[in-house]
Amino acid sequence: MYIDTLLSEADWLITEEDYHPEKSQFYETLFTLANGYVGARGSLEQGSQTGSPGTYFAGVYDPTPVFFTELANAPNWLNVKIVANNESIELEKGRILEYKRTLDMKKGLLTQIFRWEGAKGQITRFEDYRLVHLNYKHVALLKGVIVPENYDGPFVVKSGLNGYVFNTGVIEQLLIKHFKLTEYEDREAEGVYLEMKSRLSGISVGEASKLKLSVPSERSVEIDVDKITEVLTFEAKKGQAYEFEKYVTFYTSRDVEDVKFHTLKELNTRVDQGSEVLLREHVSAWEQKWLDADVKIHGDEVAQRSLRFNIFHLIQSANEDDDRVSIPAKALHGEGYRGHIFWDTEIFMLPFFIYTNPRAARSLLMYRYHNLDAARENARIQGYKGAQFPWESADTGLETTPKELGNPLTGETVRIWTGEEEHHIVADVAYAVDHYYVATGDEQFLLKYGAEILLETARFWASRVQYDDRKKAYVIKKVIGPDEFHEHVDNNIYTNYMAKWNISKALEYIDRLKQKHTDSWDKLKKKIVLSSREIREWKTIANNLYLPYDEKTKLYEEFEGYFKLKEIDIS
Amino acid sequence: MYIDTLLSEADWLITEEDYHPEKSQFYETLFTLANGYVGARGSLEQGSQTGSPGTYFAGVYDPTPVFFTELANAPNWLNVKIVANNESIELEKGRILEYKRTLDMKKGLLTQIFRWEGAKGQITRFEDYRLVHLNYKHVALLKGVIVPENYDGPFVVKSGLNGYVFNTGVIEQLLIKHFKLTEYEDREAEGVYLEMKSRLSGISVGEASKLKLSVPSERSVEIDVDKITEVLTFEAKKGQAYEFEKYVTFYTSRDVEDVKFHTLKELNTRVDQGSEVLLREHVSAWEQKWLDADVKIHGDEVAQRSLRFNIFHLIQSANEDDDRVSIPAKALHGEGYRGHIFWDTEIFMLPFFIYTNPRAARSLLMYRYHNLDAARENARIQGYKGAQFPWESADTGLETTPKELGNPLTGETVRIWTGEEEHHIVADVAYAVDHYYVATGDEQFLLKYGAEILLETARFWASRVQYDDRKKAYVIKKVIGPDEFHEHVDNNIYTNYMAKWNISKALEYIDRLKQKHTDSWDKLKKKIVLSSREIREWKTIANNLYLPYDEKTKLYEEFEGYFKLKEIDIS
Structure with missing residues (x-):
């Protein structure tokens, strides 16, 4: 309907055809988007009970037991949740009528499409893409549409920056919270801001985000422990498509002294630029990368996709602009080997x-x-x-x-x-x-x-x-x-x-x-x-x-x- | 206005006069409410960035490093959050015009009163009490009023059961998540249900809650990781007082085989009984306890309150109906000495x-x-x-x-x-x-x-x-x-x-x-x-x-x- 028109040819795509909660972590790793500066595991926008969201900034380590230090899981900015006519959309409940996630390796996009029927018989269509910008290393974007197919009613779209996250796997059953809240702020028209600091290495990570809708809406902000969420509410009409955009920016004190200033300035700049421009520049940056690195295999699409899959994740993992970091054994894709x-x-x-x-x-x-x-x-x-x-x-x-x-x-x-x-x-x-x-x-x-x-x-x-x-x-x-x-x-x-x-x-x-x-x-x-x-x-x-x-x-x-x-x- | 009329004489009260985020954990311990079966630390209903909410069921231990086993922090049912005319009430932001929490030891109640002014100049009054029922050991109740003093607008009241909780303090900086989600359900008119199981000891804890308002409202349910939240929305009018009640029930597989059945049945029974009856029976149970245990000191109110404070927490910590548990060094008030x-x-x-x-x-x-x-x-x-x-x-x-x-x-x-x-x-x-x-x-x-x-x-x-x-x-x-x-x-x-x-x-x-x-x-x-x-x-x-x-x-x-x-x- 909307997202599919974006996608490249089949030999550039890796697809998850059904929703299997028990495979969440597998696809999260496969679908990680990164740009060498930051990596975001391919967790669902809607959240899930089985996933392990992870956001890792190259070089942002914090001491940990046994392994000395590890890449510290930073605030998760993926979060986009919808309450449609008083019914929260949860893929684990209700009925999934359609579901597909696609990693478009040519364009560096992860897309999601689902149609979901809740307990009241309400059917909602959701489509979006996300990107971690290859040119603007401090920028990420989510953009999509939501369609209430067979009902009218109030629509709530929530977009969070969630710092209540942990590293896992150091010691079984134990979670390590590396970041401590230092500041959060509702910037109103400028979105929301969250800043946290790694406990022992003392690195600040600032994240800002702004949620935009294609229709006028009421705005409020929710606070939870280490979390700030923008909430937009509007009256949705049956069959109409509502577009949303979530702009995200981030800086760390490894990059700049005034983390907040740069994060917010970057957010303003990118929101002004608009999602179309950001997408275009991202895709063209990827185009250049593939011109340099693609290997074509004729007659074997599986081999073609597999090879590109490896090249794709290699390209994503290096940052030519930062010569104080290297690529961990699991890149910025997860916590295996603690980011060493x-x-x-x-x-x-x-x-x-x-x-x-x-x-x-x-x-x-x-x-x-x-x-x-x-x-x-x-x-x-x-x-x-x-x-x-x-x-x-x-x-x-x-x-x-x-x-x-x-x-x-x-x-x-x-x-x-x-x-x-x-x-x-x-x-x-x-x-x-x-x-x-x-x-x-x-x-x-x-x-x-x-x-x-x-x-x-x-x-x-x-x-x-x-x-x-x-x-x-x-x-x-x-x-x-x-x-x-x-x-x-x-x-x-x-x-x-x-x-x-x-x-x-x-x-x-x-x-x-x-x-x-x-x-x-x-x-x-x-x-x-x-x-x-x-x-x-x-x-x-x-x-x-x-x-x-x-x-x-x-x-x-x-x-x-x-x-x-x-x-x-x-x- | 409302809550103060409930309170006993001064020599029965312990009061927190101002809100000092850095003292959150101190007051949480002092203001713990318990009944020997369950203890709930005195955390804010609204949540905070500095508190350590804790919910402990006597005898519900789970293995932990170093200390062998510990009382496992169970889902937090205190959570009541308000978004007033699109502004989330956060005591850490805005201006606190009035604030008081009082532990009424005679009645076994913790009350909170605050008046808060947000960034838009909206002033909201909030008053409530909470109890952990002394007779009905599987029941807790929060009840209060909210008044938009100088504005009209949509009001959102959220009532959560939050299983995304951890034990802390075993190893510095590490958190231990003892419970794993096994079930959650939106029971609609019957409220919400959350069930979790301790990972290694395999004890199930079921919690149910129902939020009621004094006015008609729209209802929806939000899901987050290990968390389920009832959300009620209504149009609030300036100067009017809106009453809310949150009924909570809980059972563990230490008590009964069918945890869900009993938790939900108990919830229905107590909701039918109503908060007035529950409060009355709770207060009269405390009256009986004090008849047996009070020691009166004349002429020294501080000594009187201090002695009662100790007696109060002793009474709260014993459960005559369960002879397989004893009182930990820190009772059900916190995680010190791991509940040993x-x-x-x-x-x-x-x-x-x-x-x-x-x-x-x-x-x-x-x-x-x-x-x-x-x-x-x-x-x-x-x-x-x-x-x-x-x-x-x-x-x-x-x-x-x-x-x-x-x-x-x-x-x-x-x-x-x-x-x-x-x-x-x-x-x-x-x-x-x-x-x-x-x-x-x-x-x-x-x-x-x-x-x-x-x-x-x-x-x-x-x-x-x-x-x-x-x-x-x-x-x-x-x-x-x-x-x-x-x-x-x-x-x-x-x-x-x-x-x-x-x-x-x-x-x-x-x-x-x-x-x-x-x-x-x-x-x-x-x-x-x-x-x-x-x-x-x-x-x-x-x-x-x-x-x-x-x-x-x-x-x-x-x-x-x-x-x-x-x-x-x-x-």
């Missing part, structure tokens, strides 16, 4: 950005560079030299891997060793720097930042290895490789290979700098206090780093003793 | 009930009797005989004292020893049994229950003491006495004295039973397998239990070595 950043970003995600959006790739690497001092501190704590990037990284760049996971109700715990042993991350970051530089030729990045990472990581490895008299080679003991099911192993092939690569590559870059960029080399050498003796040592190590390779079988052993493990038939 | 039961109940609270409401006293002691098997199990776990009542007790009667308290964010922990060492609780329970029997002469209780407690606790002490060759006496080592600032002490005078008393008293009762109640004695002796040899042993111990007494100074030493402790000047 792993090697996945450099090894699995970064290549995509290197070839489609090098500015974003550079930002991701700059996140590591900004945390280089913390990586040095991590190395020092563990008794090594150079820079040791943490297995799990968040805001400070210090190690945030939990030491132990457990159920406090049963007392059962599992010791987690990855933070202490999964050292290959250090070489992975170095590898990413080289990869980026080779692909982009970004000399300025290399000289100012990249080379320092390459050298400090090489230095880490030189301090990490030990000489084995029997093997007459340098070995790396007690690590966890990418196969995390084997802990405390010696000479993991991936780790050793990458360590060797890291040191060798550093030596290569030293040669290049010495030859082509003498000034930079002198400066860097001085900054990190690197002597010729240390460089000679690296060479010796690189040339004699043990790789578990069997000449006869031509096989690399995953780690020492792997081939002697008992075969287990798991079929 | 300590020696405080037997030593400090029970005497009040023994002399004013022996049925309630008997129920409190029966709670211990029902947990006698658990006390036997506690003794077995710690390597003793007989019955060892736990230092902290909850639903199962097993020890629920935390072993360690800590801040998971800083990793700092404090070891808690009371559960392992504060053994005087065992004699305290025995003492309470004797006290009750001596005061009431309740022979049936003694023979069926009390004697068994006295003997099994004596048996515990006989296994707890050890013979000291040097002292030529029985000693009790490594305990915590009532002075909890000294741990692992030997021969604490209170503990030793009470242990001696406990064994001696058991021997006295054995003699009495032998002489007067041969049948009961034979049955009991057989049930607990008590031999003559064991009784002889008890005599030896009782006669030779070491009491740290100094003949010269005529002083009892608190514990061995106490007199040698360094004097500290804390002035």
Whole structure:
């Protein structure tokens, strides 16, 4: 009727055809909309008893038990509820006559359509789309129509900013409330404003919203704990379509000093611009992204959609304008891994950005560079030299891997060793720097930042290895490789290979700098206090780093003793 | 105007004269209304950003980290919110022209009066009272008037049952959600219903409510996560007083099998009865309580009010009809000590009930009797005989004292020893049994229950003491006495004295039973397998239990070595 005309061709769409409350959280993750600055899980506008709404701002972490810190769930601005002729529309009750949600990956829109019959036989049609603006990173928009199909009566549309939200999953059954209300205000014609502050990290998040209807209405504002809601009421006539728009803006004290001022100013600007312009600019921003990144598959629509689905979520998750954040393992899509950043970003995600959006790739690497001092501190704590990037990284760049996971109700715990042993991350970051530089030729990045990472990581490895008299080679003991099911192993092939690569590559870059960029080399050498003796040592190590390779079988052993493990038939 | 005419004389009243959001939690505790079955903290009907609403059903515990189990915060039924001519009444905003809350201890009512001016200059007067019914333990009522003093316009009154509530304070910054939604229903003319189940203990709590107005209104129902709200709308005229009533009923699966059926039936019955009758019967039930329990002080109103305040909260906290629950250290007034039961109940609270409401006293002691098997199990776990009542007790009667308290964010922990060492609780329970029997002469209780407690606790002490060759006496080592600032002490005078008393008293009762109640004695002796040899042993111990007494100074030493402790000047 209205929304369907917006949608792109089928091979751009992911669709939820029926409403299954038990699948709420699954679709919330699939349907997350983000722009690298903020992510909003694909929860229902109407709310539900089974969903887990989540709003995460990149870099807005707050300390949490066990996991050190986590992306803090911020006020939920999705909320749009309707009371139609004194009947609240609740998909869990009544009868759903039609239901469809569609993620349009081409345009970066999530749409919802439903027709719902309440207990009194009233049938209401609802259609809307939402967007998290790709250009204006501090803006989101919901827009739709509501049609009372077979009844007249008073219509109430409510649009909330709800800060009564929690992080879940840290400890079973426990919820963590990271944000504390600092201010709320009814700005009348300017909408409503809510500001909260993260309890321990002290980051303020301001959100403003304004609800507009296509017909004149009475306006009031409701307050609940940590929540402010605009309420518009009008007399609806049977069969008529009523349009609503919800403009939302947000800033955090990571971005600006006067959060409230900027949030409200942005809201005024965007409301003045109007939803048509916002939509057009959003869609055209996506168009540009797809021009750079789309991969076409002919003859297999499922594969086409699946590939685009992955590309879509990658594009959404990076923010080229903020080089102090990176992409968490679960991006801005949920609370898994508490929003921490792993090697996945450099090894699995970064290549995509290197070839489609090098500015974003550079930002991701700059996140590591900004945390280089913390990586040095991590190395020092563990008794090594150079820079040791943490297995799990968040805001400070210090190690945030939990030491132990457990159920406090049963007392059962599992010791987690990855933070202490999964050292290959250090070489992975170095590898990413080289990869980026080779692909982009970004000399300025290399000289100012990249080379320092390459050298400090090489230095880490030189301090990490030990000489084995029997093997007459340098070995790396007690690590966890990418196969995390084997802990405390010696000479993991991936780790050793990458360590060797890291040191060798550093030596290569030293040669290049010495030859082509003498000034930079002198400066860097001085900054990190690197002597010729240390460089000679690296060479010796690189040339004699043990790789578990069997000449006869031509096989690399995953780690020492792997081939002697008992075969287990798991079929 | 309306509410003040209800109130008793000044020496029955506790008053909050101004609204200070920062004192919300203080007044919530002072103004808790309860009836031994349920307690509701004195939170504002309108909600607030600073309060901690709490609804606790005696015996409804759910497992929690660190503290084993806790009274689970149940759906909050206090909620009554008003939107007056499109302006939500929020005491935190606008201007408060008048404000007073009064706890009327004589009648068991909490009243609120305020006049509030919103941003548009609209002045609204609100007055109401609430009660948690003392006779009908499954019923609560709010009733009041609202007056738009200087404006006309649409009035919205909202009455919610809100299950989106949490326990706090277990671990700083963490909230625990004990209840999960199982059902909600709009019963239309019959009001609304909400049912939730505690996650691990599996107890269902059903709550129903019905909002009534003195004028015709439009009705709708709002749903939010774990929340259902009745909404009544009408056109209000300047200067007119509009009356509202909110009837609330509740049952748990501890009481009845069909929670929903009973909750709704009770609601219908009480709505039919009407608020006048409910109020009258409630006030007359309180009148009866005060006839039994009031202590009059002449010439000192502060002392009079203070004493009544204590009596009031004691009366509120006992439930003579449920002998499977006892009164937690913080009663049903909050979450301190997680709703656990300590020696405080037997030593400090029970005497009040023994002399004013022996049925309630008997129920409190029966709670211990029902947990006698658990006390036997506690003794077995710690390597003793007989019955060892736990230092902290909850639903199962097993020890629920935390072993360690800590801040998971800083990793700092404090070891808690009371559960392992504060053994005087065992004699305290025995003492309470004797006290009750001596005061009431309740022979049936003694023979069926009390004697068994006295003997099994004596048996515990006989296994707890050890013979000291040097002292030529029985000693009790490594305990915590009532002075909890000294741990692992030997021969604490209170503990030793009470242990001696406990064994001696058991021997006295054995003699009495032998002489007067041969049948009961034979049955009991057989049930607990008590031999003559064991009784002889008890005599030896009782006669030779070491009491740290100094003949010269005529002083009892608190514990061995106490007199040698360094004097500290804390002035």
